[in-house]
Amino acid sequence: MFVHATLSFPRGFVGLVRPSVQRTLGETFRRFASPGRGERPRVALGRAHQALQRLARRPLCALAGRQTFGSFDEMLKAAPEPALVDFYSNTCGPCVMMGRTLDQVAGRLKAIPCRVMKVDVDKYPSIADRFQIQALPTLILFRDGKELKRFLGYRDGTTLEQEVRESLAQTSPAA
Secondary structure, eight states, X not given: OEEEOXXXXXXXXXXXXXXXHHHHHHHHOEEEOOTTTTOOOEEEOOHHHHHHHHHHHSOOOOSSOOOOOSSHHHHHXXXXXXXXXXXXXXXXXXXXXXXXXXXXXXXXXXXXXXXXEEEETTTOHHHHHHTTOOSSSEEEEEEXXXXXXXXXXXXXXXXXXXXXXXXXXXXXXXX
């Protein structure tokens, strides 16, 4: 016998899942029992719900905080350390992959120290034009508001971290 059960999300988690996904997960979540055998009810989970359960077990944390600045230059000058700026678009597959890689590498780059920032070229085309962004993803390493190095295309985390370290070592400010 199938019994529909309501799907509950951890507090603060619902905002991260689209309503259409929530409905789908709720529909795929079914609890069924074996009444004659005295067993505990088992839960049949769809693939999407299993992925959601794995995600729910992870701590929700953010490495980067959101700040608002009057201009892009102001943002770069406010950074006390070098900044790696990711110019991306949500419709670009390699950009999405690069975003995941940056999320993984951000903690290690923070130890260099290097701040990771992101600019959506669809929302801010004037900034993309100013820096002549013609390929996505493009990452630009800045120090004191000046461009040090430009990285075009997708890179894995280890390669990116190594290239950033080398670029900062070559252009270290005179003490």
